[in-house]
Amino acid sequence: MDKIRRILVPVDGSESSDRAIAQAITFADVCEAKLAFLYVANINQLAINACLSDAILEAVTKAGNVILDKALADVPESITAEGFAETGSPAVVILDFANSEGIDMIVMGSRGLGIVKGVLLGSVSQYIVEQSKCPVLVVK
Amino acid sequence: MAEYRHILVPVDGSASSLKAVEQAIELAGLCDAEINFIHVANLNGVMGSYPAFVSPRSNFSGSILEDVVEIGRKILDQALDMVPQSIKAKGHCVNGNPASAILQEAEVLNVDLIIVGSRGLGVLKGTLVGSVSRSLLGNANCPVLVVKAEEQK
Numbered sequence: 001m002d003k004i005r006r007i008l009v010p011v012d013g014s015e016s017s018d019r020a021i022a023q024a025i026t027f028a029d030v031c032e033a034k035l036a037f038l039y040v041a042n043i044n045q046l047a048i049n050a051c052l053s054d055a056i057l058e059a060v061t062k063a064g065n066v067i068l069d070k071a072l073a074d075v076p077e078s079i080t081a082e083g084f085a086e087t088g089s090p091a092v093v094i095l096d097f098a099n100s101e102g103i104d105m106i107v108m109g110s111r112g113l114g115i116v117k118g119v120l121l122g123s124v125s126q127y128i129v130e131q132s133k134c135p136v137l138v139v140k
Numbered sequence: 141m142a143e144y145r146h147i148l149v150p151v152d153g154s155a156s157s158l159k160a161v162e163q164a165i166e167l168a169g170l171c172d173a174e175i176n177f178i179h180v181a182n183l184n185g186v187m188g189s190y191p192a193f194v195s196p197r198s199n200f201s202g203s204i205l206e207d208v209v210e211i212g213r214k215i216l217d218q219a220l221d222m223v224p225q226s227i228k229a230k231g232h233c234v235n236g237n238p239a240s241a242i243l244q245e246a247e248v249l250n251v252d253l254i255i256v257g258s259r260g261l262g263v264l265k266g267t268l269v270g271s272v273s274r275s276l277l278g279n280a281n282c283p284v285l286v287v288k289a290e291e292q293k
Contacts, residue, residue: 003166023283026142030171110277121278129258129277130269135163135287138277 004031004135008103010038010094010124013067016109020139021071024107027137028079033104035081037071038097039064040090061085091127098134107137144173148251150242150272151177153215155289156257161219163287164255165227173253174228177219178245179212180238209233239275246280255285 009024011017021037028035041060068083075081086093098106111122121129121138129136149164151157161177168175183205216231223229234241246254259270269277269286276284 022142026144030143030167121274125277126269129286133288135285137283137285139283140281 004033004104006036006101006103006105007031007033008036008038008094008098008101008106009071010040010090010106010108010128011067011071012039012090012109012112013063013070014109014112016111016140018109020107020109020137021074023137023139025075025079027105027107028081029076035075035079036097036101036103037068037081037083038094039068039083039085040093041085041087042090043087044089060087091124091131094124094128095131098132103134105135105137106132107139110138110140142252144168144171144253146176146249146251146253147173148176148178148242148246148249148254149219150238150254150256150276151179151215151219152257153218154257154259156259156287158219158257159287159289160255160257160285161222163285165223167253167255168227168229169224174230175223176230176232176245176249176251177216178232178234178242179215180241181208181212181233181235182238183208183235208235238272239279242272242276243279246282252282253285254280254282255287258286258288 007024007028009020011021024035027033041064043060064085068085072081072083084097086097097103106128108125108128110125112124125138129138144167147164147168149160151161164175167173212233216233220229220231232245234245254276256273256276258273273286277286
């Protein structure tokens with residue numbers, strides 16, 4: 001069994017993402033792993049180039065930084081953690097990040113801030129569980 | 141910081157379930173947790189299309205039941221044999237709908253983590269995540285860790 005050294009935690013400010021952060025901290029503590037928090041602003045790159053004003057982009061970036069800072073603030077000093085902000089389709093960006101950054105495990109909420117309230121497992125989480133090469137911990 | 145004390149691992153002898161066993165052993169060794177393996181014999185699923193067989197206890201012949209229990213034992217023993225002596229582990233064999241039986245056992249044993257293979261021995265080879273794992277993800281009260289077998293990657 002491969003050791004878990006680097007854990008990816010996609011964050012979006014939702015309650016289930018907050019609970020994922022808490023679980024990821026427990027896991028990182030147990031495995032002595034590093035944490036990488038990733039906030040993905042769901043904006044299409046073409047839209048950014050074509051029509052989004054700097055003011056809107058700045059607001060989105062600021063919102064992402066607030067969420068990342070809050071996650072980082074929860075982490076005890078004994079655990080190494082970093083925050084990353086990206087733009088794009090969340091599921092795709094999260095998987096790309098996991099593959100390119102040598103992630104050993106993904107910890108995420110079962111559903112985030114998506115609009116369909118009835119479903120038990122959100123579309124992003126479902127996509128990640130299906131497509132991820134590494135183990136995925138889903139937190140309600 | 142919370143810790144993991146009781147880990148539940150459903151086993152069915154499939155490649156991804158063995159991977160889940162390995163992952164559970166690794167984690168239990170790190171945080172001194174106890175592992176509970178559960179094997180669910182899905183007799184109703186096997187005979188579901190025959191109403192006469194809906195209640196296995198009254199309709200299955202003794203030898204079929206014995207065979208199924210025997211297979212379940214072997215799968216549990218295979219998992220238990222992988223666990224080093226320093227880690228506490230138990231095996232549970234139950235009959236019923238796999239997802240409901242696993243969820244019920246998770247409640248009874250008050251587990252704080254379920255580790256499950258992404259897909260078991262179900263018939264739909266094309267699916268990436270089996271129906272049991274999917275049901276656990278949607279309905280479990282504790283976190284669920286989904287692991288994949290090598291060939292799925």
